[in-house]
Amino acid sequence: MAGFSTEAKVGVFVMLGLAVLAYMTIRLGSFEFGEPKGIEISAVFDNATGLKKNAPVEMAGIEIGRVKTIGLENGKARVTMLVDSKVPLAADSKAFIRTRGVLGDKYLALEPGNPAAPKLKQGGVLAKAEVPTDLDRVMARVGEIADDVKAITSSLKVSLASPQSQRNISESLQNIREITASLKVVVADNQDRLTKVIANLDRFTTDLSQISGQNKDALGETITNFRNISAKLDHTINGLTSVVEKIDKGEGTIGGLINDRQTLDDLNSTLASLKEVTKKIDQGKGTLGRLVNDDTTINKIDDVLTGVNEYITQADAWRVNVDYRGEYLFGESALRNTLSVRLQPKADKFYLLGVVTDPVGRRSDKKTVSHNAGPDGTYTTVQETTTYDRDEIGFNAQIGKRFYDLTARAGIFNTTGGVGLDYHMLDDNLKFTFEAYDFRIDTNPHLKVAVDYTFWNYFYVTAGADDFISDDDHATFFLGAGVTFYDEDLKFLLTKAPMP
Incomplete structure (x- = not known):
């Protein structure tokens, strides 16, 4: 380097610097030579x-x-x-x-x-x-939202700043504090009851699951029956449509009556004759005219109709209800059916008649005394026999009286004497029932408790315990449902039913 002058050295360093700068520019700028x-x-x-x-x-x-x-x-x-x-x-x-x-x-x-x-x-x-989305648009939208939030907070500030609002907030917080304290006391006092209710619900859902599992075939058959009924109903509707089309075309007797011009003319002629007859009656001509226009005859007929109306009014005061009730007894794995007719002459008094098919049956006790002679003399043997008439039809015949929400019943319960109490709640949609019957000297009576809940005008569900102090190991829980038809429904069914 001693042979190079200072200017040559500077020139070499400048050239090297330019070469490095060109290389970095090409690398960082992604420059390409020739066709891309x-x-x-x-x-x-x-x-x-x-x-x-x-x-x-x-x-x-x-x-x-x-x-x-x-x-x-x-x-x-x-x-x-x-x-x-x-x-x-x-x-x-x-x-x-x-x-x-x-x-x-x-x-x-x-x-x-x-x-x-x-x-x-x-x-x-x-x-x-x-x-x-453009950033400017986003920021503009954020600004609008901020303005809306500012307006809301300003309104809240004005509303909450007034003394009346502060008093209202304070009173609301105090009420919430009192409610939570009361709720805490209620829950603490009823902890055992809540635990029992939850346990009962758990047992109920378990029993319901077992019932659905054991009756899958029956449920499938029921669905199949509904499917068959809908198919038959569709066939019936098609038939009715065909009949209406034929009538509209004038086919058949009814179609001829509706579409035949001669029939309409005859009907108009008949109506004209009836108009003439009513005109003569109104003028007092003929027997019927005198009968209608004579005040004495009218008064007598009015007296007769008044008596008939009084009789019909008394008969119409009666209310008739028909009830079917099915109870599945878990202990017996069988269904108990009850069909009842309730006759109610007054709002607080009624008579109850019905039949019962009980899978447990009615108990019969028989004592046989035998006198026998033996080598040592005469001796006596006593044999007691208890039998149950299973699936025997029993009868109910009771009289009832209602006192506000409590109803008392007495009479025949499943072919034996007994009494019953019903307590009504929730506009009679919820009913608690207690019955005691089949009183004997040597055995406990038949006791039954039930809860009925009506979830629709006609249908209700029921659950309870039956014969729970039985000496014969017949105590069981039951679950069921029922349907009630009232007198209005019975009148409709009877009037619409086809006559033979």
Whole structure:
């Protein structure tokens, strides 16, 4: 270096610096010499704000090309890009304009489409191009939301700042505090009851699950029957439609009466004759006319009708209800059926008649005394026999009297004497029942408790315990349902039923 002058040394260092600067510029600027490599494809955006020429094109965060041109086409931005030909792009690929960070540069992001779709070639156009929400629009919307929040808080401040509002808030908090304290006391005092209720509900759901599991075949048969009934009903409706069409066409007797002009003329003639007859009656002509216009006859007929009306009024005061009740006895694995007719002459008095099929049966005790002669003399033997007449039909015949929400009954319960009490709640939709009957000297009476809940006008569910102090191990829980038809329903059914 001693042979080089200072100017030569400076020149060498400057040249080396320029070479390094040129190399870094080419590397960082991605400059390429000669014709760029790759295929040109384009995408059409509604808005390409912020996107510049030579912006990177990326897929999965890896640069695969650059934006070549940005032009206007039919009011939209057409962006042409040059992408690496080694990267296959499906025709249904998507293009997005995205930003690096909040205030970074814009770039194009591509999402690959279906690999089985056709590949884009030179000059192809991406089918989908989307522009994310502009930051200015987002900030403007945030400003509007902030203004709304400010207005709401101002209104709340004005409302809550008044002395009346503060008193109301204080009173509300005090009421909430008192309610929670009362609720805490109630829960603490009834902890055992709540535990028992939850345990009973658990047993009830278990029993219900067992019943549904044991009666799957019956449930399936019931569904099949409903399906058959609907099919028959559809067939009946089709038949009625056919009959109406025939009548409309004038076919058959009814169709002829409705569509025949001669029939209508005869009917008009008959109506004219009836009009003439009523005119003569109104003028007092003939026997019927004198009968209608004579005050003495009218008074006598009025007296007779008054008596008939009084009799009908007394008969109409009676109310008749028909009730069917089915109870599944878990201990017997059988169903007890009860059909009752309730005759109610007054609001607080009624008579109850019915029949019962009881799978447990009615107990009969028989004592046989025998006198026998033996080698040592005469001796006596006593034999006691207890039998149950299972599935025997029993009878109910009771009289009842209601005192406000309590009803007392007495009479025959399942062919034996007994008494019963009913307590009504929730507008008579909830009923608690206690019955005691079949009183004997040597055995405990038959006791029964039940709860009925009417969830519709006609249908109710029931649950309870039967014969729970039985000496014969017949104590059992039961679950069932029932249906009640009132006198209005019975009148409708009887009047609409076909006559033989």
